[in-house]
Amino acid sequence: MSADGPERAHAFKKGGHIVIVGASLAGLRAAETLREEGFTGSLTMIGDEPDQPYDRPPLSKQVLLGMVPAEHTALPRRREIDADWRLGVPAIGLDLDAHRVRLADGQEIGFDRLLIATGVRARPWPNENERDLDGVFVLRTNGDAARLRRRLAARPRRVLVIGAGFMGSEVASACRELGLEVTVAERGPVPLVGALGGVIGSVVARMHREHGVDLRCRVTVTALEGDPSGRLRRAHLSDGTAIDVDAAVVCLGSIGNTEWLAGSGLAAGPRGVACDAGCRAFDVNGIVTDDVFVAGDVARAPNPLYEYNFLFLEHWGNAVAQAEVAGHNMISCGSARRPHLAIPAFWSTQFGVSIRSVGVPTFADEMMVMQGSLEERRFVAAYGHRGRVTAAVAFDQAKWLDFYRELIMAAAPFPPSFVPVDRPPVMRSMSPEFPDPALPSHGATVTITGHLPNDQRVVFTPARA
Amino acid sequence: MTPDTMLKRITDYGSRADPYPLYAELRKTPVARQEDGTYVVSTYWEIHSLLHDPRISSDRRNLAGPWADPDIEEEDATLPPSMIRLDPPAHDRLRRQAMRPFGPPHSPEYVDSLRPELAGIVGGLIDGFEGKGQVDIVDDFAYPFPVTVICRILGVPREDEPRFRDWVDLLVSTLDLAAWDDPAERQRTAQRARLELGRFLGELVAARSRKPGDDMVSALVTGHGPDGPMSQLELISTAVLLLIAGHETTVNLITNGMLTLLRHPHVLERLRREPELAVGAVEELLRFEPPVHLLPQRVTLADIEIAGVLIPKGAPMTLVLGSGNRDPLRFDDPDRFDPERRDNQHLGFGSGIHTCFGAPLARLEGQIALVELARRLQNPRLVADPPPYRQNPVLRGPRHLLVEIDGIAP
Numbered sequence: 001m002s003a004d005g006p007e008r009a010h011a012f013k014k015g016g017h018i019v020i021v022g023a024s025l026a027g028l029r030a031a032e033t034l035r036e037e038g039f040t041g042s043l044t045m046i047g048d049e050p051d052q053p054y055d056r057p058p059l060s061k062q063v064l065l066g067m068v069p070a071e072h073t074a075l076p077r078r079r080e081i082d083a084d085w086r087l088g089v090p091a092i093g094l095d096l097d098a099h100r101v102r103l104a105d106g107q108e109i110g111f112d113r114l115l116i117a118t119g120v121r122a123r124p125w126p127n128e129n130e131r132d133l134d135g136v137f138v139l140r141t142n143g144d145a146a147r148l149r150r151r152l153a154a155r156p157r158r159v160l161v162i163g164a165g166f167m168g169s170e171v172a173s174a175c176r177e178l179g180l181e182v183t184v185a186e187r188g189p190v191p192l193v194g195a196l197g198g199v200i201g202s203v204v205a206r207m208h209r210e211h212g213v214d215l216r217c218r219v220t221v222t223a224l225e226g227d228p229s230g231r232l233r234r235a236h237l238s239d240g241t242a243i244d245v246d247a248a249v250v251c252l253g254s255i256g257n258t259e260w261l262a263g264s265g266l267a268a269g270p271r272g273v274a275c276d277a278g279c280r281a282f283d284v285n286g287i288v289t290d291d292v293f294v295a296g297d298v299a300r301a302p303n304p305l306y307e308y309n310f311l312f313l314e315h316w317g318n319a320v321a322q323a324e325v326a327g328h329n330m331i332s333c334g335s336a337r338r339p340h341l342a343i344p345a346f347w348s349t350q351f352g353v354s355i356r357s358v359g360v361p362t363f364a365d366e367m368m369v370m371q372g373s374l375e376e377r378r379f380v381a382a383y384g385h386r387g388r389v390t391a392a393v394a395f396d397q398a399k400w401l402d403f404y405r406e407l408i409m410a411a412a413p414f415p416p417s418f419v420p421v422d423r424p425p426v427m428r429s430m431s432p433e434f435p436d437p438a439l440p441s442h443g444a445t446v447t448i449t450g451h452l453p454n455d456q457r458v459v460f461t462p463a464r465a
Numbered sequence: 466m467t468p469d470t471m472l473k474r475i476t477d478y479g480s481r482a483d484p485y486p487l488y489a490e491l492r493k494t495p496v497a498r499q500e501d502g503t504y505v506v507s508t509y510w511e512i513h514s515l516l517h518d519p520r521i522s523s524d525r526r527n528l529a530g531p532w533a534d535p536d537i538e539e540e541d542a543t544l545p546p547s548m549i550r551l552d553p554p555a556h557d558r559l560r561r562q563a564m565r566p567f568g569p570p571h572s573p574e575y576v577d578s579l580r581p582e583l584a585g586i587v588g589g590l591i592d593g594f595e596g597k598g599q600v601d602i603v604d605d606f607a608y609p610f611p612v613t614v615i616c617r618i619l620g621v622p623r624e625d626e627p628r629f630r631d632w633v634d635l636l637v638s639t640l641d642l643a644a645w646d647d648p649a650e651r652q653r654t655a656q657r658a659r660l661e662l663g664r665f666l667g668e669l670v671a672a673r674s675r676k677p678g679d680d681m682v683s684a685l686v687t688g689h690g691p692d693g694p695m696s697q698l699e700l701i702s703t704a705v706l707l708l709i710a711g712h713e714t715t716v717n718l719i720t721n722g723m724l725t726l727l728r729h730p731h732v733l734e735r736l737r738r739e740p741e742l743a744v745g746a747v748e749e750l751l752r753f754e755p756p757v758h759l760l761p762q763r764v765t766l767a768d769i770e771i772a773g774v775l776i777p778k779g780a781p782m783t784l785v786l787g788s789g790n791r792d793p794l795r796f797d798d799p800d801r802f803d804p805e806r807r808d809n810q811h812l813g814f815g816s817g818i819h820t821c822f823g824a825p826l827a828r829l830e831g832q833i834a835l836v837e838l839a840r841r842l843q844n845p846r847l848v849a850d851p852p853p854y855r856q857n858p859v860l861r862g863p864r865h866l867l868v869e870i871d872g873i874a875p
Binding site: 352370371372376378380397399400401402403406418419420421422 | 513514517518519520521522552553554557570766767769817818820
C-alpha cells in the first residue's frame with residue numbers, strides 16, 4: 001500500500017503495517033509518536049539486542065561508578081505502543097522492491113513503511129587477535145557496560161583508555177573517581193580536539209591531569225599484548241614506550257549499523273543512511289524513497305543552518321526529535337509533513353564538570369570566550385563560521401545556552417558585539433584549533449559529511465604504527 | 466487603557482484578587498515601556514528568553530543613564546547584596562557555596578531527608594484545628610509551617626520568630642514599589658530592615674562559628690568546599706535571603722493552592738483519594754497561581770531588541786511571570802487549572818541561573834501540605850471568595866483564607 005493521496009494516507013494510518021528496525025531510543029520514540037498520532041495499524045519492532053529499549057548515557061557514568069546496575073537503565077515509556085517485538089534477532093537484509101526485511105533467523109517480514117533506526121556501534125579495536133584478549137573492552141551496550149563495570153570493580157592495577165573523545169574522557173573520569181590508575185592515549189594534541197577544538201581541548205587536558213590521569217597525547221597504541229592465557233598485560237605506544245595494563249577501553253568512536261543495507265539500493269555507509277530533512281531515505285541515485293524513513297544516530301540529514309550539509313549526529317536529543325518527526329511524517333502526507341530542523345545539542349559530565357554544547361562546533365573557523373574564564377574552566381565560548389554564530393560550548397554554565405541557541409537560529413553575526421555578564425577582561429576572536437579535517441579523528445559527535453547523499457568525505461583510518 | 470500605565474494598574478491593590486484579565490490586556494504589548502521608563506515584559510517566550518540572556522543583569526549597580534542610582538554603592542557597603550541581586554561570577558560562587566549543604570551535587574538527598582520532619586510539623590498544625598469550626602489557612606497553617614521549616618534548616622530558634630517578623634514584613638513591603646510615594650524613603654526602609662535582620666542573623670552566625678551545629682548556617686560557616694567559606698558579611702546576606710525567601714513564597718504556594726482546590730472541588734476530592742496527584746497539582750499551581758508574580762529590577766547591559774522593541778542600555782525591566790504562565794501562545798487553554806497538564810514548563814520558579822534556589826523544598830512542602838489538608842479537613846468550605854489579599858503585588862497571595870470545617874480526620 002502506498003500512501004500518496006489523503007485517502008490512501010488515511011487508510012494506511014488505520015490499517016497499514018510499519019516495521020521499525022532498531023529498538024533503542026529513536027525506534028521507541030518513533031513508535032510512541034505513531035500511536036500518539038493515531039496510527040492503528042500493525043507495528044513490528046526489530047532489535048538485535050535482547051533487552052527492551054534502554055538508555056545509554058548513564059552507561060559511561062553512573063553504571064561504571066556502580067551507582068546503577070547496567071540492566072537498570074530501561075527507558076521510561078511515554079505510552080503503550082502495542083507492537084510485535086522481535087528482539088535479539090538482527091535484520092540482515094532489505095528488499096526495497098518487495099518491501100521486505102530479512103532477519104538473521106531466516107524470517108522475512110513485509111512492511112508498508114519502514115523506519116531504519118539501527119544506530120551505531122562502538123568501533124572495535126582494529127586488530128582482531130588483540131581485540132579478543134581478556135581485558136579489552138568497548139562501551140556501547142548495557143552488556144559492554146556490565147562487563148567493564150565488573151572489571152573496574154575488581155580493581156585493575158591500571159586501565160588504558162584508547163582515544164580521548166567524549167567517551168574516553170568520561171571513562172577516564174569514572175576510573176579516577178573509583179581511585180583507579182588510568183592512562184589515556186590520544187592521537188591528537190589534546191582530548192576532545194575533534195569535537196571542540198584545541199583551545200577547549202587544552203582545558204580538558206588540564207582537567208585530566210589535575211585529576212591524576214596519565215594523559216599521553218600525540219601517541220597511538222600500536223599493539224596490545226596478552227599473556228599465554230589470553231589476558232591483556234601490556235600496551236605498546238607509538239612513542240616506543242610500553243605500559244603494563246590489566247584493562248583497555250577502546251574509545252575510537254562509532255560506525256553506523258548499515259551493513260544489513262548493503263546492496264539494498266539505499267545511500268548507506270559507515271557514516272549512516274542519508275535522508276532528507278523529512279527523514280525519508282535517499283537511494284544511491286540521490287532520489288528520495290517513498291516508504292523508507294531514517295531516524296537517530298544512523299541518520300545523516302541535511303541541515304539548512306549549516307549550509308545544507310548532511311550532519312551525522314550522535315546526540316540523545318537529536319534521536320528523540322528526529323524520531324518524532326519521522327513518526328509524524330510516516331503517517332502524514334504533503335504539507336502536513338514536517339522537517340527535522342533541530343539544532344544539535346550535546347552534554348557530557350566528566351571530572352565534575354558539566355559540558356554542554358549547542359550547534360555544530362566543528363562548523364567554525366573562529367571562536368571567542370564570551371563569559372567566564374577558560375582558566376577557571378567555567379565559561380561559555382561561541383563559535384563562528386564566516387561571520388555568523390554556529391555553535392556555543394559551556395563548561396558549568398549551561399543555563400545560558402538557550403540564548404546562544406537563539407543566536408545560532410538567527411545566524412547572528414560573529415564575533416558577537418554585545419556585552420554579557422561575567423565577560424572576560426579581554427574578548428578576542430581566535431582560531432578554535434580544529435585539526436585538519438583530512439586527518440583521522442574520532443572525537444566529534446557531529447560530523448559534517450558533505451552535500452551529496454552518497455558523499456563519504458570523512459574516512460576514519462585506524463591507528464597503525 | 467494605555468500600555469504605559471499597565472504596571473500601575475497591576476500593582477494597584479484593587480487588581481490583586483484577579484490580575485489575569487489585566488495580564489491578557491498587557492500581553493497585547495509584549496514589551497511595554499511604562500511612564501517611569503521601566504520596561505514590562507509579559508509574554509512567555511520573551512520572558513523565558515530574557516531569563517537566559519547574558520545581556521540582562523540582576524545587579525542594580527548596572528542601572529545607567531536616567532535610571533542610575535547613586536546611593537547603591539553606599540548601601541552595599543554596609544551589607545553586601547545577596548546572590549539574587551548579583552551576576553556571575555560572584556552569583557555563581559555564592560550559589561555553589563550555599564547549595565553545598567542543601568542540594569546536588571554535594572547533598573542530593575538533603576531535601577528528601579526532611580520529609581518525615583515536614584510531615585510531623587504539618588500533622589501537628591492540623592491537629593491544632595481540633596474542635597474549631599473555622600480556621601485561617603494562612604495564620605493557622607500556611608505561615609507557621611514554612612517558618613518552622615526554614616528556622617530548623619538555618620538553625621534559627623523558632624521562638625525568635627517575633628524578633629524577625631516585623632523586619633521581614635517591612636522588607637517585603639519594600640518590594641511593592643507602588644506602595645511607596647518616596648523612592649528614597651522606600652530604599653532607606655529596605656536598607657534599615659535588612660540591616661536589622663543582618664544584625665539578628667549575625668548573632669546566629671557568630672554563635673555557630675564558635676559552636677557549629679547540624680544546621681545550614683553552621684555548614685556555611687565551616688564551608689569545606691573548593692570555594693572555601695563565604696565571608697562573614699556574605700554569609701549574613703545569604704542567611705537573610707534564605708530566611709525570607711524560605712517562607713514568604715511558600716505561604717502563598719500553600720494558600721493559593723488551597724484556595725484553588727476549594728474552587729475546584731472535584732480536584733480536591735481526587736487529591737484525597739490519589740495523593741500522587743499532588744506532584745502534578747503543585748506544578749500546575751506554580752503555573753496557574755504562582756507565589757511570585759513579578760520579577761522587578763532586571764537591568765539591560767546593552768541596547769537590546771526584543772519583540773520589536775528596543776530597550777536601551779541601563780534600563781530597569783519587570784518580568785511578569787504570572788502573565789507568562791497564562792500565555793496562550795505557550796500553554797493550551799491557559800486559564801484552566803489542570804493538575805494533569807503535560808508539557809508544563811512554567812515560570813513559577815523563574816528560569817536561568819537565578820531559578821529558585823529552594824524549589825525542591827518548596828515543591829515538597831506544597832505537596833505534603835496540600836495532601837494532608839485535602840485528606841484531613843472534613844467538608845471544608847470557603848468563607849469568602851475572593852478572600853482578602855496581601856498588599857504585595859510581587860509576592861501575591863491571600864492575607865487570610867478562612868475555611869469552615871466540620872472537623873478533622875485523624
